[in-house]
Amino acid sequence: MGPPAEALRKLGYPATRGRGEILRILSESPLPLSPREILDRFPAPRPDASTVYRNLSLLVSLGLVRSVALHERSRRYELATDGSHRHRVVCRRCGRIDSFQPRRCDLSRLEADIRGTLGYDVKEHSLEFFGACPKCRATEEGR
Amino acid sequence: MGPPAEALRKLGYPATRGRGEILRILSESPLPLSPREILDRFPAPRPDASTVYRNLSLLVSLGLVRSVALHERSRRYELATDGSHRHRVVCRRCGRIDSFQPRRCDLSRLEADIRGTLGYDVKEHSLEFFGACPKCRATEEGR
DNA sequence: ATTGCAGATGCAAATATTTTGCAACGGTAG
DNA sequence: CTACCGTTGCAAAATATTTGCATCTGCAAT
Numbered sequence: 001m002g003p004p005a006e007a008l009r010k011l012g013y014p015a016t017r018g019r020g021e022i023l024r025i026l027s028e029s030p031l032p033l034s035p036r037e038i039l040d041r042f043p044a045p046r047p048d049a050s051t052v053y054r055n056l057s058l059l060v061s062l063g064l065v066r067s068v069a070l071h072e073r074s075r076r077y078e079l080a081t082d083g084s085h086r087h088r089v090v091c092r093r094c095g096r097i098d099s100f101q102p103r104r105c106d107l108s109r110l111e112a113d114i115r116g117t118l119g120y121d122v123k124e125h126s127l128e129f130f131g132a133c134p135k136c137r138a139t140e141e142g143r
Numbered sequence: 144m145g146p147p148a149e150a151l152r153k154l155g156y157p158a159t160r161g162r163g164e165i166l167r168i169l170s171e172s173p174l175p176l177s178p179r180e181i182l183d184r185f186p187a188p189r190p191d192a193s194t195v196y197r198n199l200s201l202l203v204s205l206g207l208v209r210s211v212a213l214h215e216r217s218r219r220y221e222l223a224t225d226g227s228h229r230h231r232v233v234c235r236r237c238g239r240i241d242s243f244q245p246r247r248c249d250l251s252r253l254e255a256d257i258r259g260t261l262g263y264d265v266k267e268h269s270l271e272f273f274g275a276c277p278k279c280r281a282t283e284e285g286r
Numbered sequence: 287a288t289t290g291c292a293g294a295t296g297c298a299a300a301t302a303t304t305t306t307g308c309a310a311c312g313g314t315a316g
Numbered sequence: 317c318t319a320c321c322g323t324t325g326c327a328a329a330a331t332a333t334t335t336g337c338a339t340c341t342g343c344a345a346t
Contacts, residue, residue, distance in 0.1 A: 014342045016294060035332080048296050053333060055294090069212035071269070073304070074332065087253075089263050098261050102253070110230075110245070111272065118241050119277030120232050126214070127270045129254065134262030157313045159323065178303080191325050196304060198323090216333075217303065 004064070011062055018047045019055050023064065023079065031097050032068040032076035032088075070097065070128060091133035093140075098133075147207070154205055161190045162198050166207065166222065174240050175211040175219035175231075213240065213271060234276035236283075241276075 004023040005015035013019075025041045026033065033041075039052050056077055059065035066080040070090055078086070086099045111122040132140065147166040148158035156162075168184045169176065176184075182195050199220055202208035209223040213233055221229070229242045254265040275283065 009343085014293065016342070018295075049332090050297085050334075051295055067214050069214045069271075071210050071212045071218060075214060089257055089261055089265065091263070092266070098263070100257070100261065107270075113246075114232055114243070114272060118232055118243065119280075120234070120241070120272065120274045121280055122232065122272045122274035123235070124273045125271060126273070127250075128212075128268060129257060129263065129265045130267045130269070131263045131265035137262075137264055152314085157322065159313070161324075192303090193305075193326085194324055 007064060008062075013058065013062070018051050019059065022052065022055055022059065026065065026077060026079045027081075029078075031099070032070075032078035034072075034074045034076050036074070038077070069126065071130075088128045089133075090128060090130050091136055092130050093132055093136040096133045096135075150207060151205075156201065156205070161194050162202065165195065165198055165202065169208065169220060169222045170224075172221075174242070175213075175221035177215075177217045177219050179217070181220070212269065214273075231271045232276075233271060233273050234279055235273050236275055236279040239276045239278075 005020060008015040008019060021042055022038060025038055029041075035049070035052050035056060038056075039046060039049055042052075056065060060067055060077070064080055065077050068076040068078055068088065070076060070088060084101070086101055089098045089100070090096070107125055107127075111125070114120050114122055148163060151158040151162060164185055165181060168181055172184075178192070178195050178199060181199075182189060182192055185195075199208060203210055203220070207223055208220050211219040211221055211231065213219060213231060227244070229244055232241045232243070233239070250268055250270075254268070257263050257265055
């Protein structure tokens with residue numbers, strides 16, 4: 001099943017088909033996916049939705065998967081492999097989603113500020129941008 | 144009803160009781176609230192949940208209210224008055240939420256990058272931090 | 287290869303969240 | 317004060333997520 005299976009076993013959890021598929025599906029998607037989208041991409045026989053939710057929840061708690069909040073009805077999920085930290089850009093008009101890896105994510109200073117003023121030990125952050133994608137900007141020209 | 148009412152009327156929408164209350168409730172909360180929490184704070188007679196959803200949706204589209212995504216089951220909402228841009232810090236352990244106003248939100252550079260590489264005209268961003276609040280850090284000491 | 291156990295899955299149902307249709311009601315402009 | 321248009325309540329549907337329980341599966345020790 002590959003490296004993910006080992007990662008799971010190492011953490012003491014069986015590497016079941018469902019978990020392997022979720023990780024594979026996420027690894028093949030350029031975009032974070034909703035539970036529903038993940039389920040739809042499962043090869044037959046499809047698992048029950050509850051299994052997908054349970055596994056996503058486990059994988060998130062193990063740090064193998066990360067949730068992404070784009071202000072939609074449901075959350076999305078993406079692989080949290082290695083140091084793959086990403087930011088999102090969402091088009092308010094057509095819903096297109098792009099993501100990019102920041103050159104150097106210099107929010108460390110802000111995080112230090114937070115530690116100093118609010119006392120939080122910040123471990124993660126999530127940054128999303130919203131605006132108009134090139135295509136929609138072109139369409140809007142004659143507004 | 145106050146300034147919010149004028150803002151609504153100016154935009155061509157009736158300033159109904161429900162809208163006024165939502166704006167008041169949000170203005171009195173130091174934290175962004177979920178639709179459910181907003182409903183719970185309504186003085187009797189409480190409106191139907193659908194009314195709250197419809198109004199939140201309208202207020203967001205008018206720019207008077209902003210949604211906040213903290214990777215929870217439902218979104219939260221906050222007043223979007225004036226230039227009140229805020230960032231959140233959420234405790235992963237106890238769920239405590241703090242927010243703060245960045246001294247100077249120097250993401251403009253990143254936004255310029257995005258415009259250059261992806262072609263998006265970025266109009267807004269949303270930045271959340273996750274970690275351990277001071278209280279929970281103390282509790283965890285003897286882990 | 288076989289077996290036993292802890293944990294995972296399917297299924298059904300409960301719970302939570304959000305949306306929609308429609309008739310009655312309320313806010314605003316004149 | 318009246319008329320009109322948009323809003324609200326209510327009921328119901330659609331969507332999203334969680335949970336209990338019996339059965340099945342992955343894993344490790346034979």
